Amino acid sequence: METMMKMLLKNKELPEGAVAIVKSLSESGDTALFAIVGDMSLGGRYGATTLLFTATKAVLYDESLSAPREYLYEDMEDVRAKRMYGNATLSAKMKGGKREIFFRYTYGVAPLCDAAALFISHLKEGKPFNEEYAIVSVAFEKALSVCPKCGRPLLHPGAECIMCRSKKKIVKQLSGYILPHTKTLIFCIFLSLFTTFMALVPPAITGFIVDVVFSDGESSVSLLNMIANAFKGEPKKVLTAMIILLLCTYVLQYGVGIIRSYLMRTVGNKTVAALRNDIYRKAQYLPMKFYDKTSTGSVINRISGDSSTLQQFMLRITQEAVVHLFQLVGIVVIMISMNPGLTLLSLLPIPFIVLASRFFSKKIRPLYRRIWRRWTKVSSVMADTIPCIKVVKSFTGEQRSTAVFEEKNKDWLDMELHLGKIVTAFPQIISFCVTCGSLIIWGVGGGKVIDGVGGYSAGLIVSFISYASMFYNPVTFFANLSDSFQGALASTEKILDILEAEPEIELPNSVTPDHLQGKIEFNHVSFSFDRTKKVLDDVTFTIEPGEVVGIVGTTGSGKSTLVNLLMRFYDGYSGEILVDGHNIKNFNLSGYRSQIGYVQQEPQMFSDTIFNNIAYSVPGSTVEDVMAAADTANAHGFICRQPDGYDTMLGERGVGVSGGEKQRLSIARAVLMRPSMLIFDEATAAVDSETEHLIQDAIDKLIEGKTTLMIAHRLSTLRRANRILVVDNGHIIENGTPEELMALKGKYYKLVQIQSMTADAERMRREERF
């Protein structure tokens, strides 16, 4: 029973009533496979409900119903999950023709119910049970966007919760960056202890000066007494000796401080540099899958921002915490040894200081966050309207956009003014508390000095006040340590998310292909990004070496996915893809990719010279190879006319390189590496027809004898194709020569008709006008 409950897929703990049903199911020999714990009754009121699924039926538990209801799959037709507004339903046409709603829920569980609806309908269609069950379990996995143990929201669904995973592992990961500097760090701790000790000396000396030098009293510090005795009767000389002693302490304290800060800074910078190197290197090898769910901006943030947050925290823990602790203990020991009663008194304000600093940091942080959000709104108004200034002007929206900006800016200003009050008050109030502590010492201690109570002297009071004020620093440090811990934890989580992510898979005994003939075979390839909806469904085709293949289809039909799989950007597909008869998964990744010239729709250029951008594909290319590649790509001509020729920096002010020219540069980049196969992903989609002609011409020169895949919207791009694949909804629906497909009068025929119609219409319009 126990194990069965564990095996049962569920999104939450089951209500008791549902557990009873699971038990009774198992007693009757049936097994509950998965359970969706819902949140709404059929009548639309909130309440715990559960829909249990077995291989043959669904059982509804609803606390507002007297008995569970059963729905047999065989009674159902056309199971449907329908999202309404704020709630959704699972319904089926029952035998007898009436559609019955059997589960109602809010959007939170909707993805699970979508999967469940598919599960039932697919089972009814007779699809294999195991496959369908796997799809459902993925849906459940994805629904886990909070940690099942502690309920904390996760970075992404299915991620490991950093609060619950073994702290040992995290410490081990991170200590790798600290360990090389262990010696320096330990040395730094010693230096810190030394400076701390030095900081403790001056109050003792000042107390001595007050007591012995000014009023000829006695001191409890024996070392200082020895010096005083040496100059008996000459207070000025004793004072000079004390001042020299103070000077020496200060020189030592701050001199060692310089060395320590320098060492700490170097260690810190080295740590963060090593951390950044690792994150960046890792980020280069992460599969495309990772970048699909993580924005590139956030990856950049992790490399630049989070790594330094983490580094600061690591140093704080290894250094400041140790030093502050030592300081705290040292001061308390000294104070107690001087006067235990007064020590207790001077500790009185501590709870207030701790509370005040906790209170303020709790209060201020949300305010800062609110200010940040207000500021984001201001800047998003800017980011929206300034690039679209043409639209603003053409619809005379200047006043409106100014009004919106002023409103958001006022929100920000109000918030900032509000924060100003608290932020300026906070340090003052803390200082006030500290000063109040000295008032107590003055009041109580001073009174005892006047009364002549034994053990109390003016010097004692003076040193005490100095010590007490030094005491509050470490106290506030420890009071706020947990906040910086929280911040560091968030950064750690984001960094480990990259460091521990699976890189692209490379088989251990992979082979490096030296030249590919270019025979491409897809055997029953299916692929889906999240395993619930298939982007490619059982795709099979063969492309012979040297064929030029056009891939057409509507947006989202799966054309680009075909190419992505062939490029091995994604590896998680079923079936196999063979090139020259070898499974591409067995190829060495970089060796394989360097055989394919891939030209994207959006040419992407680095901010470097034109020469280096072309030579990116083959580092160390000769000038003449690059020039030849530029010739083939019809790019040499316009490069010649740039004032800086091949030395033109792209992305620099005043560099006039158009989109079409960039596209030709990216073709030159592909040409340079002499690929065995070519892939053009809508290479001409975003350029005018004259540039298209130039690019087309470049492509024609290039594809000679090479297997070429061309994804295209404009069918004019495909005039060189000797074979067309029509992709629709993840299937290859037509496959043949253009003539064959035209004769077929299918989808391709229709596309040609539509496009030639628009072309005709265009021509007619133009003729009319002139």
Add this chain to the structure above:
Amino acid sequence: MSRIYLSSADKVEKYENHLVKVTMADGSTVEGLEPRRLFPVTNPDAYITLLDESGVEIMVIRALSDLDKASAAVIETSLSDYYLVPRILRIISKAEKYGTLRWTVETDRGICSFDIRNRNHDIHVMRSGFVRVRDANDNRYVIEDCNKLDKHSYALLIADT
């Protein structure tokens, strides 16, 4: 399409202004060609393209040393007419206003002042000590070796790199 590279058998003569006339080894001539550097920054004396009036490349010189001395001299004169890149010998003063730098410098062509809009992008110091400077109007200047500048100039330069 194969490119024509000039060799020592071909002759280059001055045509008009900075344009040149090329007489090929087979006796055929092309007039009114404009020599342009393909790598004006990284390799100014290699790969010089000769463009016709409409900017179409007619032939290419791999390196000036491929030509006979007289022809090479013609090309050099033409290039030095086309590419006016003063060599900065000394930075006399530097002023900064509203984020724009204003340099007053002594060059091999006389003293001049210019604005530098973005010090990060417009002053490039190479490892070798070679410095390229671009002013707000897109004029170019070079310092052949910043380590050989006088102390004052060097201090002014290095503060912005």
